[in-house]
Amino acid sequence: MRAPPGDYPPSWYALTRMPAEPRAGLAGLAKADVAIVGGGFAGLHLARLLALRGRRVAVLERQRIGWGASGRNGGFVSPGFAESSASLVQRLGAQRARALFAHSQAGVRLVEQAIAELGRPELLMGRGQLTCCRSARGRGFGDEVRALAETLGAAFEPWTAEQVQGALATSRYHQAIHDPQAFQIHPLNLALALAADVVARGGQVFEGTGVDTIARERGAWVARTAQGRVEAAELVLAGNADLGPLHRTLVRSVLPVATYVAVTEPLGRALGDSVRWGGAVTDTRRACDYFRVVDGDRLLWGGRITTDTREPPGLRELMRRHIVAVFPQLSAVKIAHAWPGVMGYARHKMPFIGQLEPGLWMSSAYGGHGVGQTAAGALLLADAITEGDDEWRRYQAFPLRWAGGAAGRMATQVVYWWMQARDLWDEWRAPPKLGGGRRSG
Incomplete structure (x- = not known):
């Protein structure tokens, strides 16, 4: 059943979301064992796990559940981090990198388990992910991929150029990495389903409830809002790039980065002729594109990275050009929806997970x-x-570090431009050819 966008930002996800009336904001005093600031995936998964273990939880969300990045992304669920697995092995050694990768695999399993327990199989929208090379990698590619997978305990495997071209009718891609553990979801509907389950298990979820201050008072943590406060033994800051002034060191360590997603008008047979693959696709460029088929014959396409979080003019045409650059046979494509989303990055490209005090x-x-x-x-x-488990301490290897403020955003944008230039240079040195280049092992 489709619901009107209501007060969610316009997107294909908002248009196709499950009906969900706004939840009341906090008024007066609420008490909980654990208070969680942020109604995205980080806060909702934690709230549900704690509720399942008998803890009283209260989730405080400034806007609506899944309002930010959690409800606007590409819907890809796969192991790994923003920092590449190969870089983690080089930096930390095989054993520590393998342990972190195992954490990420556990997260993927937990998402699928939650979907099953929620009784919402329709949230699963595809399986498998291809990470495609935009330039030929040579005969050693397959051996490198298999060696990394063995080091990490991963399930991904190399695909030859011929396999890729059997799935995607484009000359842009050569070899690929196939991850059978990956799958795709409707992210906004998952967020709404998680919130509903938290409430069904006795938790409290408040929308339209921005937290102004947090403080330790008389042995409890207190989160104060415009209309009330929550007192809890434990407090979790689970916001992304919009935590406000709640913890200066954490907030200054998160760099807001924008990306964009578009969904086309129905493409009919032309899409099926071009994308003969039911999972997700991304590429190995430093500033990659990513896409998947939704609604049977629409293409959901994401890409571009910038530290300018404002929506650019002509976003639909911008995204259309990205699609046509990979699939020129879809030159008549029209964009039905396009929207921005803001992600939170750390300088080391690993998440902040752990105890602040x-x-x-x-x-x-x-x-x-x-x-x-x-x-x-x-x-x-x-x-x-x-x-009292301390496995979270593995992430102390990735401490809070000032992201540089406005100067840091400018510097990061220069780095992204340099990355894009490197991508173009790599492709120019090994231009795409029909037939996909050399076969990988």
């Missing part, structure tokens, strides 16, 4: 990989809060 926790900065990894972070914090 006794009773005060954080789960933030998932860098565009939050659909699965927020669940992994929620599992770590739920174990810490309810069992």
Whole structure:
């Protein structure tokens, strides 16, 4: 059943979301075992896990559930982080990188488990993910991919150029990495379903409730809002790039980065002739495109990265050109919906998961990989809060670090431009050819 967009920002997800009336804001005093600031995936998965373990939870969301990045993304659920797995192995060593990758795999499993327990199989929209190379990688590609998968305990595998071209009718792509563990979802509907389940299990979810201050008072954490306050033994900051002034060091460490998503008008047979693959597709460029088929014959397409979080003029035409650059046979494509989303990044491209001070926790900065990894972070914090487990300490290798403010955003934008230039240079040196280049092993 389709619901009107209501007060959600316009998007294909808002148009196709499940009916959900706005939830009341906080008024007066509420008490909980754990208060969670942020009604996106990081906060909702944690709230549900804690409620399942008998804890009283209160979720405080400034806007609507899934309002931000959680309800606007591409809907890709897969293991891994914004930082590449190969870089983590090089930096941390095989054993520590493997442990982190196992956390991310646990997050993927938890999302699928939650969907099953919620009785919402329609939230699953496809399986498998291809990460395609925009330039030929040579004969050693297959061996490199298999070696990395073995190091990490991963399920991904190399695909040859011929396999890729059997799935995607484009000369832009060569070899690929196929991950059978990945799947795709309707993210906004999952967020709404998680919130409903939290309430059904005795939790409290407040919308339109921005937190102005947090403080430790008489042995409890207090989150104050314009109309009331929540008192809790534990407090979790689970916001993304919009936490406001609640914790200066954390907020200054999160860099807001914008990306864009579009959904086409129905394309009919032309789309089926071009995309003969039911899962997700992304590429190996430093500033990648990503896409999947939705509604049977529409293309959901995401891409571009910028630290300018304003929506650019002509966004629909901009996204249309990206599609046609990969699939020129879809030159007549029309964009039905296009929208921006803001992600939170850390300088080291790893999430902030852990304890800020006794009773005060954080789960933030998932860098565009939050659909699965927020669940992994929620599992770590739920174990810490309810069992005293300290597995979250593995993320102390990625500390809070000032993102540079306005100068940092400018510097990051220059880096993105440099990355895009490198991508173009790599493709120019090995231009795409029909037939896909050399076969990989």
